[in-house]
Amino acid sequence: MEIINQPNAVGKRFYPISFKGKGSEYFGIAIVNLLLTIITLGLYYPWSKARQLQYLYGTTEFNDSRFEFHGTGAEMFKGFIKAILIITVLYGLTFLFIFMRMPIIGILVMYLGLFAIIPLAIHGSYKYRMSRTSWRGIRFGYRGDRNELFKIFIKGVLLTIVTIGIYGAWFSMNLRNYILGKIKFGNAQFTYNGDGGKFFWMNVKGYLLTIVTLGIYAFWWQKDIFNYYIDNLKLSHDDKNIEFKSTATGGDFFGLLIVNFLILIFTLGIGYPWIVARSLRFIFSKIQITGDIDFNNLIQSEENYTDATGDDMSDMLDIGFVV
Amino acid sequence: MDAVFYNGVSARPIDAQVSLLDEKQQLLIEVDGETPILIAFSDIAITHSENGLIVLSFGKNPNRVIEVRDESFRSHYLKINHSGKKGITYFKLLNAGWKVHVLLALLIIGFCFGTYFYFIPYIAESAVSILPRSFDKKVGDMAFEQSITEEEIDSVATLTMNEYLKKMMPDEYKNYHLNVVKSDELNAFALPNGEIVIYSKMLRHIKTDDELSGLLSHEISHVTNRHSMRLLCKSLSGYLLLSVMMNDVNGLMTIILDNAHNLQQLSFSRTYEEEADISGLKLLEKYKINPKGMIDLFEILQKEHSVNIPGFLSTHPVTSDRITYIKKHIKNHPFSFTPHPELMQLLTKAKTQMSN
Numbered sequence: 100m101e102i103i104n105q106p107n108a109v110g111k112r113f114y115p116i117s118f119k120g121k122g123s124e125y126f127g128i129a130i131v132n133l134l135l136t137i138i139t140l141g142l143y144y145p146w147s148k149a150r151q152l153q154y155l156y157g158t159t160e161f162n163d164s165r166f167e168f169h170g171t172g173a174e175m176f177k178g179f180i181k182a183i184l185i186i187t188v189l190y191g192l193t194f195l196f197i198f199m200r201m202p203i204i205g206i207l208v209m210y211l212g213l214f215a216i217i218p219l220a221i222h223g224s225y226k227y228r229m230s231r232t233s234w235r236g237i238r239f240g241y242r243g244d245r246n247e248l249f250k251i252f253i254k255g256v257l258l259t260i261v262t263i264g265i266y267g268a269w270f271s272m273n274l275r276n277y278i279l280g281k282i283k284f285g286n287a288q289f290t291y292n293g294d295g296g297k298f299f300w301m302n303v304k305g306y307l308l309t310i311v312t313l314g315i316y317a318f319w320w321q322k323d324i325f326n327y328y329i330d331n332l333k334l335s336h337d338d339k340n341i342e343f344k345s346t347a348t349g350g351d352f353f354g355l356l357i358v359n360f361l362i363l364i365f366t367l368g369i370g371y372p373w374i375v376a377r378s379l380r381f382i383f384s385k386i387q388i389t390g391d392i393d394f395n396n397l398i399q400s401e402e403n404y405t406d407a408t409g410d411d412m413s414d415m416l417d418i419g420f421v422v
Numbered sequence: 423m424d425a426v427f428y429n430g431v432s433a434r435p436i437d438a439q440v441s442l443l444d445e446k447q448q449l450l451i452e453v454d455g456e457t458p459i460l461i462a463f464s465d466i467a468i469t470h471s472e473n474g475l476i477v478l479s480f481g482k483n484p485n486r487v488i489e490v491r492d493e494s495f496r497s498h499y500l501k502i503n504h505s506g507k508k509g510i511t512y513f514k515l516l517n518a519g520w521k522v523h524v525l526l527a528l529l530i531i532g533f534c535f536g537t538y539f540y541f542i543p544y545i546a547e548s549a550v551s552i553l554p555r556s557f558d559k560k561v562g563d564m565a566f567e568q569s570i571t572e573e574e575i576d577s578v579a580t581l582t583m584n585e586y587l588k589k590m591m592p593d594e595y596k597n598y599h600l601n602v603v604k605s606d607e608l609n610a611f612a613l614p615n616g617e618i619v620i621y622s623k624m625l626r627h628i629k630t631d632d633e634l635s636g637l638l639s640h641e642i643s644h645v646t647n648r649h650s651m652r653l654l655c656k657s658l659s660g661y662l663l664l665s666v667m668m669n670d671v672n673g674l675m676t677i678i679l680d681n682a683h684n685l686q687q688l689s690f691s692r693t694y695e696e697e698a699d700i701s702g703l704k705l706l707e708k709y710k711i712n713p714k715g716m717i718d719l720f721e722i723l724q725k726e727h728s729v730n731i732p733g734f735l736s737t738h739p740v741t742s743d744r745i746t747y748i749k750k751h752i753k754n755h756p757f758s759f760t761p762h763p764e765l766m767q768l769l770t771k772a773k774t775q776m777s778n
């Protein structure tokens with residue numbers, strides 16, 4: 100396994116990354132977990148989620164070692180209960196105001212509550228997910244500050260509303276720059292260098308061309324976004340770095356998404372696990388990692404963090420996880 | 423057995439030897455120049471397991487990881503591990519093979535279909551009892567407005583028929599209203615708001631007041647038992663489920679109202695028909711009306727069946743089976759009855775009043 104890690108002529112190495120999971124295996128896992136979730140009237144869900152993440156991480160290989168997911172059903176169950184409580188309280192308050200014939204205040208409480216919960220959920224989610232993810236026993240970590248994220252979020256939402264959506268591109272990049280810039284991999288540090296302006300014009304171009312081409316350009320737009328997410332990511336360790344580069348083309352995305360769509364239709368949705376597996380295989384096969392970090396020198400530096408409330412809350416509010 | 427060990431402090435791989443102590447339920451990890459680690463199976467988590475590779479981890483801080491790329495080690499470990507937790511049963515279920523998984527998938531699909539086509543409609547039907555009666559009226563009004571136009575109504579015969587209703591059942595008549603509608607269709611139906619529609623052709627086929635009373639008692643029983651509402655909810659249960667999930671009660675009411683015009687085309691099930699027949703018979707008993715009229719009417723309708731496909735029979739299926747159980751019910755619950763010349767008189771009057 101050390102052969103691949105040998106420096107080449109320019110002193111740069113290639114680091115292989117791939118998804119080794121199989122659709123059929125993931126299908127088995129999804130079915131067994133779905134069955135257990137149905138039998139337990141949904142109570143098994145946190146365990147089911149833990150199991151599925153464990154499989155997806157365990158079949159992703161970086162530099163010849165698999166990722167490890169250490170989150171447990173019990174942790175997620177506790178988070179699940181807390182998340183339900185928080186959302187129930189929010190709903191309860193809303194209905195109380197409506198009951199007291201103050202519906203405007205009730206709805207205001209609802210929206211402000213959700214507004215405040217989302218950044219907290221994102222924060223908690225990253226903290227938990229990163230701490231429970233490891234590679235060769237070395238944990239990831241999220242060192243973001245809750246208030247800081249909150250400020251970015253509030254400012255972003257308000258400016259996006261005021262500018263009728265235009266600021267959305269800058270908001271999205273600010274979030275990404277902040278969150279990814281606070282992620283540690285042992286004592287190595289991620290950075291993301293996204294530019295709101297570039298991202299904005301890329302999306303304007305994608306939007307206009309998609310309309311002109313009656314939707315066909317959507318695949319190339321998707322490629323542009325994906326590549327922008329990957330290409331601006333960097334990992335640094337001491338004075339050494341690795342860089343990420345996407346080799347995906349619009350044609351690749353066209354093939355991936357069309358086939359995914361056909362699988363979904365012809366299996367009546369049962370084929371969803373295959374879609375997940377082949378999408379992950381696609382994504383990781385299109386990421387090229389080069390640099391000069393020696394991962395053998397990676398040192399454990401991140402704390403354990405077992406509160407899954409934020410993660411479950413994100414799940415409930417259906418906030419996508421963006422790494 | 424060769425393994426790679428990560429000590430939870432650094433990512434540097436360390437060559438190690440692992441052995442399984444079957445009886446003691448322990449794993450022994452040996453690294454050159456270090457004290458061997460002995461760890462109980464019950465303290466080990468299976469982080470990943472696939473053909474030819476097993477990744478185990480133990481300890482909170484440091485969290486140590488052992489990676490063994492050997493299928494015989496993996497299957498042996500899964501077989502002898504009796505710790506009962508850390509997912510042994512789960513992994514066995516996973517390794518049950520694709521046939522079992524496909525079977526489970528089919529089972530789940532079957533379960534979903536069963537829920538969607540039987541359980542949800544059943545719940546929706548039962549849910550009618552929580553809808554207020556005023557809603558039945560709203561739906562009925564809407565349906566009446568959409569299906570009957572002013573000029574179709576034979577207003578003179580209608581007036582006589584309502585007098586008939588008043589004489590026939592003085593306690594209940596206030597909640598109902600009869601309409602004689604000029605039509606070549608052999609049909610009659612009742613709407614949830616108490617509007618009863620009899621087509622002129624049907625009225626012409628009816629010979630005695632007992633037959634007419636039998637028909638009316640049956641139609642009224644559909645209303646009192648809220649059959650249309652139940653059927654409507656049942657057939658719209660898919661939409662109902664959606665609107666409940668989206669917490670949209672107004673949407674639910676709108677969907678029902680949008681479908682109100684279908685009311686007269688809904689075909690009742692045997693259960694509903696039987697229920698309406700039996701409650702109808704009770705009404706006849708109350709007013710001492712000869713129940714034989716109901717049987718006579720159904721026999722007439724059955725004879726007409728071959729010529730009149732659309733109409734009463736399509737919405738109220740009459741089978742010989744049905745006539746048999748009505749006869750049986752009458753035999754088991756006999757009651758006294760008297761002739762009602764005043765009703766017969768009104769029926770004759772209405773029939774002569776009908777323009778053509």
Ligand SMILES: [Zn+2]
Nearest residue numbers: 690695698738
């Ligand atoms: Zn009927």
